[in-house]
Amino acid sequence: MVREAQREDLQELLQLYLYLHETAVPEQSEQLHAVWAHILSDPMHHVLVYEEEGRLVSTCVCLIVPNLTRSLRPYALIENVVTHPDCRGRGFASACLAYARELARQAGCYKLMLMTGSRQEATLDFYRRAGFNSTDKTGFV
Secondary structure, three states, X not given: OEEEOOHHHHHHHHHHHOOXXXXXXXXXXXXXXXXXXXXXXXXXXXXXXXXXXXXXXXEEEEEXXXXXXXXXXXXXXXXXXXXXXXXXXXOHHHHHHHHHHXXXXXXXXXXXXXXXXXXXXXXXXXXXXXXXXXXXXXXXX
C-alpha cells in the first residue's frame, strides 16, 4: 500500500535510496534528523512510500509548489523515484506515481513534472506508461 512516510521510516528509506544513485547512507547526525524533521513538517512535501509485507519497496517524492501565475494554481514536481531491484515490475512505483498525481490534482496543480537523468529506454518507457511525456516541455540542468 502507498502511504506518506513517517518519522520511523528514515533508515529504511535511506537504504532504498542506495538503489537510486546514492553510494552510502548519510551518517547519523543532527543535520540529517533536522532535514528529515523539516521534510515531514512541510505540508507541501510528500515522501510517498509503498510498503509491502512490512518493508518499504518503492518511493517517490511529490512537492507541491505555490505559484503566482496560472490563476495562483500551484504546480507539482516528482523526484527520487526508486524501487528495490527485487520488487521491480510489480506496479509499486506506478502506484506511488498515481498517488502523487492524485495529490497534485487535489491541490489544484496545473501541471505535474518529472525529470529523470536516466537514458535507459526501459526507464523512459516506464514514465511514458505512467502518463508522462517528454515532448511538452524542455528541461535543462
